[in-house]
Amino acid sequence: MTLFPRASTMLAFACAAALLACAPARAVTIDTATGPAEIDTRPDTVAVYDIAAIDTIHALGVPIAGVPDKLYLPQLGDVAGGAVVVGTLFEPDLEALNALAPDLVIVGGRSSRQAGETARVAPTIDMTIDGTHLLAEARARIEAYGALFGREDAAAPLLATLDADIAAARDAADGRGTALVVMTNGPKISVYGPGSRFGWIHNELAIPAAVDDLDAGIHGDAVSFEFIAEADPDWLIVIDRAAAIGSGEQNATQTLDNALVAGTTAWTKGQVIHLPAADLYIGAGGASATARVLEAIAEGFATAQ
Amino acid sequence: MTTPRPIRGDLVAAAVLLVVLALVSVLVGVGRLSGADGVELVLVSRLPRTAAALLTGAGLAIAGLIMQTLARNRFVDPMISGSGESAGLGILAMTILAPGASIALKTLAASGAAFVGTALFLVLARRLPPTEPYLVPLFAIVYGGVVGALTTAVAWEADLLQYLSIWTNGEFSAVMQGRYELLWVISALVAVAWWVADRLTILALGRDTAVGLGLNYTVMQQAGLAIVATIAGVSVATVGLIPFVGLVVPALAVRRYGEDVRAVLPIIAAGGAGLVLSCDIVARLLRFPYEVPVGTVLGVVGTAAFIAVLLARPRHA
Numbered sequence: 001m002t003l004f005p006r007a008s009t010m011l012a013f014a015c016a017a018a019l020l021a022c023a024p025a026r027a028v029t030i031d032t033a034t035g036p037a038e039i040d041t042r043p044d045t046v047a048v049y050d051i052a053a054i055d056t057i058h059a060l061g062v063p064i065a066g067v068p069d070k071l072y073l074p075q076l077g078d079v080a081g082g083a084v085v086v087g088t089l090f091e092p093d094l095e096a097l098n099a100l101a102p103d104l105v106i107v108g109g110r111s112s113r114q115a116g117e118t119a120r121v122a123p124t125i126d127m128t129i130d131g132t133h134l135l136a137e138a139r140a141r142i143e144a145y146g147a148l149f150g151r152e153d154a155a156a157p158l159l160a161t162l163d164a165d166i167a168a169a170r171d172a173a174d175g176r177g178t179a180l181v182v183m184t185n186g187p188k189i190s191v192y193g194p195g196s197r198f199g200w201i202h203n204e205l206a207i208p209a210a211v212d213d214l215d216a217g218i219h220g221d222a223v224s225f226e227f228i229a230e231a232d233p234d235w236l237i238v239i240d241r242a243a244a245i246g247s248g249e250q251n252a253t254q255t256l257d258n259a260l261v262a263g264t265t266a267w268t269k270g271q272v273i274h275l276p277a278a279d280l281y282i283g284a285g286g287a288s289a290t291a292r293v294l295e296a297i298a299e300g301f302a303t304a305q
Numbered sequence: 306m307t308t309p310r311p312i313r314g315d316l317v318a319a320a321v322l323l324v325v326l327a328l329v330s331v332l333v334g335v336g337r338l339s340g341a342d343g344v345e346l347v348l349v350s351r352l353p354r355t356a357a358a359l360l361t362g363a364g365l366a367i368a369g370l371i372m373q374t375l376a377r378n379r380f381v382d383p384m385i386s387g388s389g390e391s392a393g394l395g396i397l398a399m400t401i402l403a404p405g406a407s408i409a410l411k412t413l414a415a416s417g418a419a420f421v422g423t424a425l426f427l428v429l430a431r432r433l434p435p436t437e438p439y440l441v442p443l444f445a446i447v448y449g450g451v452v453g454a455l456t457t458a459v460a461w462e463a464d465l466l467q468y469l470s471i472w473t474n475g476e477f478s479a480v481m482q483g484r485y486e487l488l489w490v491i492s493a494l495v496a497v498a499w500w501v502a503d504r505l506t507i508l509a510l511g512r513d514t515a516v517g518l519g520l521n522y523t524v525m526q527q528a529g530l531a532i533v534a535t536i537a538g539v540s541v542a543t544v545g546l547i548p549f550v551g552l553v554v555p556a557l558a559v560r561r562y563g564e565d566v567r568a569v570l571p572i573i574a575a576g577g578a579g580l581v582l583s584c585d586i587v588a589r590l591l592r593f594p595y596e597v598p599v600g601t602v603l604g605v606v607g608t609a610a611f612i613a614v615l616l617a618r619p620r621h622a
Binding site for chain 2: 070185186187188189221222223224225226227229230241242255258259260263
């Protein structure tokens, strides 16, 4: 254990020395999940272990040198082509990372626990996005990456799009009643409240929750179908976890199509919104992924009877 | 061995207790029974869930009894000594190779895999020295762990790790009309076990004695294996992996009532059914209105019971 403080102290000294050696004017302070961090701007070689970060940085037009083995979102297909695989979302391949010799490593969400490992190879920042205020953080990340990579010009239209999408989704849902966020996992279901990873749907889009005292569990709460019948939401917002991870398993519609759910207002009025699962579940907070989710929400509220 | 306790009175008590538990189970849930849809709620949700818990519990306890007979050891449980894990592996293979397959096909794959996995366990367990009875459960846990690890590795590669947890953590939250009916197969299997009960008693005496008594040892062994594998497959595919029932219930019942399979089979079935149903009622109430997996509740209850079984043994040995 004594090695670690020593190593980190040395790292801190090294960073400080590096900062002093370089022109301090090129450093920028950005907000990360672990607090503000001062980083040299325009890192040339970047390895990113977070799908949302990859999505946003890609949307800014910045090339990414190192990525995890799977990017899940088909829209990110061309990122993989130009990048080296430096491990998985859950486990960095430190040798590959070392060979890449990045100027900066970005972790977040599922990979945030690996920050300590990757920091031994290169400066690492944790850009985890929390689900309770996802939209505000998505915005902050676009601004931070824009400043970091000197792409403020590309960040501005992304921010404008995000704001417009948020406004459209809020308008579409305004006054349409309560909603319950449900995730299907094969045959089973769990529900998510305002304090959960999908809490932003209630908190930031001002969509009232059908059950307001839902526990704040990040991973949702397992419930029976009786729970949905009893909650009787006006809208069901559905996330199909099996679809999110790309398995062709039993789909959400099949799971929810039963006698108990059929009695709810949401089901009888056809007010069931299926969200793009991978964008919400894996790319949550990424610029283009979030745009697609917001568009699905706006469209869902607009097209139902 | 202790003198077997008279069973009839206890059986009546168990039946009464089961009826009471079933009534409680029908009354406990998130939906309100008082409304106009109360009857529908009972038919669509409460009765299926109660039946599912009863069938699964009875099935797992009987599977445990047969498994313990086949392994000639009272400390094995099909769900934690390879059968359940193998069933999970079968379902996982099906999910990867034929994702759209029906639940019946998945059950078939689960049962097939459980058959192979259980047979391999028995072949390997037979090589252990018979003088060391505790080696069998130890090996069983290691074997179950190895199969489980293999399943996890495959799921990891296929990115189905969390999806796998649906099968490795048994729960009844998804049970309702139209989603559990395959479990009724278990009632048929319990009937088959009842039919061959005397032959199972002889099987437990070991190969030489059994053959000497005119039993077709191999056929009987395979029949027992098939019952265990099918119960494991059906229950894992429908409600997931529920541990300890197959260990604790038969081990305690046999100690109390003796080794005659025909005599103990009803009380074991009732005991398993009652244990799983009461744990499911607890699972529904612990974090009401949310659900706790019944497998988790049984993990806690079962561990305590397992220790009790281990500690209690020397007194009667």
